[in-house]
Amino acid sequence: MQLCGVCNDQIPKYRCPVCRVKYCSLGCFKKHKSDDSCQLVIDTARPATTVATAFPDVCQSSAEQPWTVDDLLDEDSQSDKVPLPRLQQLGESETLMSLLRNPHLRQLMLMVDSAQDKAQAMKKAMQEPLFVEFADQCLQIIEPTEKEAEEIDDGY
Known part of the structure; x- marks a missing residue:
């Protein structure tokens, strides 16, 4: 510790x-x-994984050095950290990319991200079928069922 x-x-x-x-x-x-x-x-040893990197047209940051995932997580949250290969699968998902092209979904995500009460904002966003579809798709990649995990491991 x-x-x-x-x-x-x-x-x-x-x-x-x-x-x-x-x-x-x-x-x-x-x-x-x-x-x-x-x-x-300035950490040049590893590339920064940031929201601004993933969505450059949505997040215009004036900071010289963007926040990384490690900056946002304390040691207690590290156990909830998603392994890098799963994060890469999120970035490679055509289904997610297709969903993220929807301006309404992007607006919902910005609303949740900028809300003071994030839990309440998530409750409100989860009332939107498009947001639920996005969340479900992310969860299928991050925490696949045993059958889906076998298919991923088998290369399907």
Whole structure:
């Protein structure tokens, strides 16, 4: 388990948006910002998997370095992280690409992403058949049934 990059005492809950050091509290964040050690980190070792990369025409980011999946997940969420091969299958799915061409679906996704209460926004989006179809298709790829998994493994 990782400790706070500032006090080395508590489990970090946050990450600096500039240098990505993990910290545990507002006090540690203020201390980190005041010690002039915060420098922009550019990770060239691995490509960034971002929403802006997947949907460049939807997400226009002014940030020099976009957020990666690792920036958004804490250590508790890592167990829920989707394996890279499954994420690649999402990107290669013609069915998903076809669904994502629908402007209404894209608007629904932006609405959920920008909502303050994401749980409530998801409930509302799940009332839309198009969004349910998209979610179901994603789940079929991410968590296939045993039969679907065998077909994927067999190359069908």
